[in-house]
Amino acid sequence: MGDDERSLPSGGDDATIGRRHLLSALAAAGLAGCPGGGGGDGGDGDGGSDGGTVEAAAPSEWPSVDDGYYSGLVSTLSEEMGLAPGRFLYADNEADALSAYTLSGDAAEQSELEVGDDVPFSSALRVDVTEATENSWDVTFNGTVEDQGVVQGDVLLGVAYLRGPEESESTPTAEYVSKDEDNLSTNMVGSQPQIAPGPEWERYYFPIQFDYTSEPGTWWTEMFMGFDVQTVDVGGVALLYFGDNVAVEDLPSGPASGGGGGTPSGDWEAAADERIQEHRTADLTVEVTDADGNAVEGADVSVAMQEHDFGLGTAIGADYLVNETEEGDPYRENVTELFNTTVLGNHHKWRFWEENEDLSDAATEWLLDREMTMRGHVCLWAAVDSWAVPPDVVRAMGVEWEDNGVTDPELDPEYVRQRTMEHIPAIIEDYGEDIDEWEVANEVIHQPGLIKAINGVRATEDATLEDVDAVEAPVLGEWYDTAREAAPESISLAMNDYNTLAGPYPATRNQYERQVEFLTDHSLDAVGMQCHFSESETLSPGEIMEGLDRYASHDVRLRVTEFDMADEGWAEEDKADFFYQFLKTVFSHPAVDDFVVWGIWDPNHWLDDAPFFTEDWSEKPALEEYRSLVFDEWWTEESGSTDGDGVFATTGFKGEYEVTATVDGEDVTETVELSEDGATVELSPA
Numbered sequence: 001m002g003d004d005e006r007s008l009p010s011g012g013d014d015a016t017i018g019r020r021h022l023l024s025a026l027a028a029a030g031l032a033g034c035p036g037g038g039g040g041d042g043g044d045g046d047g048g049s050d051g052g053t054v055e056a057a058a059p060s061e062w063p064s065v066d067d068g069y070y071s072g073l074v075s076t077l078s079e080e081m082g083l084a085p086g087r088f089l090y091a092d093n094e095a096d097a098l099s100a101y102t103l104s105g106d107a108a109e110q111s112e113l114e115v116g117d118d119v120p121f122s123s124a125l126r127v128d129v130t131e132a133t134e135n136s137w138d139v140t141f142n143g144t145v146e147d148q149g150v151v152q153g154d155v156l157l158g159v160a161y162l163r164g165p166e167e168s169e170s171t172p173t174a175e176y177v178s179k180d181e182d183n184l185s186t187n188m189v190g191s192q193p194q195i196a197p198g199p200e201w202e203r204y205y206f207p208i209q210f211d212y213t214s215e216p217g218t219w220w221t222e223m224f225m226g227f228d229v230q231t232v233d234v235g236g237v238a239l240l241y242f243g244d245n246v247a248v249e250d251l252p253s254g255p256a257s258g259g260g261g262g263t264p265s266g267d268w269e270a271a272a273d274e275r276i277q278e279h280r281t282a283d284l285t286v287e288v289t290d291a292d293g294n295a296v297e298g299a300d301v302s303v304a305m306q307e308h309d310f311g312l313g314t315a316i317g318a319d320y321l322v323n324e325t326e327e328g329d330p331y332r333e334n335v336t337e338l339f340n341t342t343v344l345g346n347h348h349k350w351r352f353w354e355e356n357e358d359l360s361d362a363a364t365e366w367l368l369d370r371e372m373t374m375r376g377h378v379c380l381w382a383a384v385d386s387w388a389v390p391p392d393v394v395r396a397m398g399v400e401w402e403d404n405g406v407t408d409p410e411l412d413p414e415y416v417r418q419r420t421m422e423h424i425p426a427i428i429e430d431y432g433e434d435i436d437e438w439e440v441a442n443e444v445i446h447q448p449g450l451i452k453a454i455n456g457v458r459a460t461e462d463a464t465l466e467d468v469d470a471v472e473a474p475v476l477g478e479w480y481d482t483a484r485e486a487a488p489e490s491i492s493l494a495m496n497d498y499n500t501l502a503g504p505y506p507a508t509r510n511q512y513e514r515q516v517e518f519l520t521d522h523s524l525d526a527v528g529m530q531c532h533f534s535e536s537e538t539l540s541p542g543e544i545m546e547g548l549d550r551y552a553s554h555d556v557r558l559r560v561t562e563f564d565m566a567d568e569g570w571a572e573e574d575k576a577d578f579f580y581q582f583l584k585t586v587f588s589h590p591a592v593d594d595f596v597v598w599g600i601w602d603p604n605h606w607l608d609d610a611p612f613f614t615e616d617w618s619e620k621p622a623l624e625e626y627r628s629l630v631f632d633e634w635w636t637e638e639s640g641s642t643d644g645d646g647v648f649a650t651t652g653f654k655g656e657y658e659v660t661a662t663v664d665g666e667d668v669t670e671t672v673e674l675s676e677d678g679a680t681v682e683l684s685p686a
Contacts, residue, residue: 058243059087067093069121073159073238081252086157086240089148095123097143098237105139105226107131115235119201121161124235127225136175139226141234144217148241151213155248158189158206158221161236162197170228171196171506176206180219183212191253191540194227196506203236207251228507249577254540268541268585275588280310280634283678286648288661288668291685295646300662301683302639309654309675310587311373311594312630313341315562317604318363327603330617334600338612338626341594342367343375343561348435349388350380350423368434375559375594376431376438378496379424380479382449389450393419397449398458409458416453417475424479425486437492439528439561440483444470445497445511451475471515477522484523495519496528496561501547502537509550516554527551528561531582532598535570538578541585552591560586562598565622566609576621579611583629659683 062078062085065071070093077083090097103110103125113124129139150156156178164172175194177187190207197204208221221239225232242251288299314335320328321335335342346352347360367374381388384399391404396419398411428438444451448470452458455468455475470476483493499505500512516527529551539547552558563582565575586592599605600612612623636652642661652674660669661683668683 058245059085059241061085063087063092065092067095069094069236070238072120077157077240077252083250084242084245086242086245089145089156089239089241090143090237094121094236094238097239098123098125098235101141101143101222101234101237103127103139103141105129105133107133107226108139113233113235115201119161119235121236124161124233126165127232127234129225129228129230129232132229133226136173136224136226140222140224142220142222143237143239144220145239146217149214149216150210150219150241152210153244154210155242155244155246155251156208156210157240157242157251158208159203159236159238159240160206160223160234161201161203162195163201163233163235164197164199165231165233166199168231170230171510172230172232173225173227173506174232175224175227176204176221177224178206178208178210178219178221180212180214182214182218186211187536190248194503194506196509197232201233201235203256205252205254205256207248207253209248254542255546257542268581272541272584272588275590276584276634279590280587281651281653282674282676284650284652284657284659284672284674285678285680286642286659286661287680287682288642288646288648288663289682289684290663293684295642295644296661296663297642297644297646299642299646299648300639301642301648302660303636303648303650303652304658304660305636305652306656306658306671307340308630308634309656309673311341311559311596313339313343313373313375313594313596314600315345315377315596315598316342316363316367317599318344318347318359320604321366322359322362331601331604334613336370336372338600339372341373341375341596343377343596345377345599348376348427349378350393350427351387351390353427354390364431364434374435375494375561375596376427376435377561378439378442379427379483380420380440380450381442382447382451383443384449390419393450397453399449411453411456411458413454413456416450420450420454420475420479421482424482428483428486428491433488433490435491437494437526438483438487439494439496440480441476442496443498444476444495444515445508446499448473471511472518476515477518480519480522480524492525492557493523494526494528494559495524496530498530498532498562500551501529501544501560502531502533502539509547513550513554516551516556520554520556524556526557526559526593527554528559530562530598531560531564532562533565533578533582534567535574539582541581544582544585545589548586548589548591552589556591558589558592559594559596560592561594561596563596564598564605564607564609564611566605566607568609572621575611576625579622580625580629583626587629587634 062074070088090100108127108129111126113126115122115124127141133139158176162174173194173196176189178189179186188208188210190209195204284303286301288296290296316335320331344363347363353360364374384394384401391406393416394401394406395409396412396415398409400406400409448468451470451473452468457468480493487493497512499508548558583595586595597611599610602608602610602613602615612620614620634653638650640648642648654674657672657674658669659672659681660667663685666685668685670681670683672679672681
């Protein structure tokens with residue numbers, strides 16, 4: 001994505017799901033049918049009321065309830081999490097609250113469940129989606145709030161236990177939403193859009209803040225369940241109203257277990273900082289002696305970090321590096337000041353490289369001259385419309401491409417195979433050890449055209465993944481085997497795709513994990529996860545860790561390859577808050593080696609909304625968070641004096657250091673690499 005001029009994904013599991021409400025109970029009120037449009041926080045108007053008749057006062061104390069599950073929930077939220085008072089809507093017990101929900105949709109049926117004694121709730125239902133539906137909202141589990149209105153700014157918390165039985169025909173998936181009848185395209189829920197519950201019961205929290213005012217009986221919470229033929233179990237539901245007692249960001253979010261999910265915001269950060277200390281720092285020892293080799297006590301020592309070991313990078317527009325233009329000056333300056341890792345957004349792609357290798361080589365040389373680490377993006381990517389495939393190969397894929405003169409396509413599987421097998425070693429061998437890692441194949445799940453063509457299927461848009469199982473296609477393994485033969489031993493081989501962490505999109509994650517498992521038998525070293533976030537696709541720290549853990553379990557290294565937050569309705573300050581949380585969580589995971597933003601400057605960004613700079617080079621709030629973490633919180637500058645044994649010891653973030661000691665008025669300096677096992681540097685006058 002990004003500089004690679006691709007279009008937004010569309011269709012299937014990975015389309016941005018419009019947040020709509022289709023409920024038969026509302027049809028009688030003349031509200032059947034829904035407006036189109038995507039979701040995200042923020043209404044499309046002031047709502048269905050001027051606020052004059054809505055009574056919604058923040059509770060002054062926590063309720064005393066007889067229901068055992070609800071009283072336990074009060075204890076968790078008030079005592080363990082320290083939240084200010086809330087009160088229950090729907091009912092004051094979980095059985096009646098569950099009965100307030102109605103299953104709607106011709107393709108689903110519900111049944112009661114016996115939940116046993118190993119969970120804190122007593123009432124649960126099983127929802128069976130019996131046939132595939134066109135939209136996720138064609139099956140809904142809806143609870144309209146009849147006796148309480150909300151006003152703009154009100155904060156609420158949805159709670160539910162969810163389970164995805166192993167006997168489900170597809171990956172169990174649900175989406176929790178909240179809205180009213182006058183704002184059907186909105187969703188006031190601030191957590192992940194889709195949930196893929198596991199086979200064991202798990203409590204989920206859903207923070208809500210309304211952007212408009214709604215009368216009693218006109219607003220609701222519900223779960224979309226029409227994702228596929230599937231089974232989802234639901235129990236332990238609750239809806240708590242806080243009014244203005246609690247800030248929505250202080251509410252728990254996501255699953256109650258795992259890496260900080262389901263806990264207030266402060267707890268995730270303490271856990272992340274602890275992991276960072278464990279995995280990103282090491283001991284540095286400085287031993288100072290005089291010219292005769294005797295330990296020097298009281299010698300002044302300074303330890304100054306020069307560069308991070310962790311890869312912090314960006315996608316690069318080759319033109320701005322090589323062409324001496326005025327707008328290129330701040331571009332080049334910021335690239336070198338902010339990052340140690342780079343990837344060319346376009347000019348290592350097949351067609352770009354073959355047709356303008358001089359520009360590709362010049363940009364690569366410019367970056368290498370400044371001691372940047374480089375990733376190769378990408379040997380093979382089947383995106384014809386993004387100009388990533390040479391026209392002769394497009395023709396042999398059986399695809400018409402008028403923009404580049406391909407008007408007489410003729411499917412030729414052997415030609416496509418031959419050209420791919422020739423190109424992989426050609427580009428890898430051309431750069432040798434200058435490129436530290438190559439993405440051999442990009443977006444195979446979403447762009448399987450080359451694999452289809454090799455298997456005799458014209459690579460048109462109406463061909464589906466089912467035509468050829470591209471995820472585990474034999475030729476995919478052959479591509480990686482060919483790359484391994486061509487690459488120097490030190491060069492890493494990677495894969496890359498989107499909707500594999502952001503979202504999450506359960507079906508894509510399942511396919512990607514299957515591809516990881518397949519390619520580990522073909523020299524795969526690293527897994528790239530494109531992270532193109534909209535506001536509705538953000539993840540809690542727990543969800544981020546869960547996704548990273550899933551891929552890391554296959555003994556591969558991880559890269560966040562294409563991070564951005566392009567969403568015109570998402571406030572820059574809120575983007576910065578998410579950026580801080582995401583980067584700190586990613587940095588804390590021991591399997592992650594690189595974090596790469598997909599461009600820094602709006603005019604050179606694929607959606608004109610880069611993370612760091614506007615068109616006039618004004619700085620966005622996320623840049624301040626980046627600098628604060630990378631060059632302040634995670635940057636080591638220490639000084640002190642040697643002890644009686646001539647030793648000064650400290651702990652620093654892994655990376656390159658300049659270490660200086662003053663002995664008899666003379667400064668002695670060495671450069672040292674602080675790595676996993678720590679480092680010891682000996683300083684003595686010549």
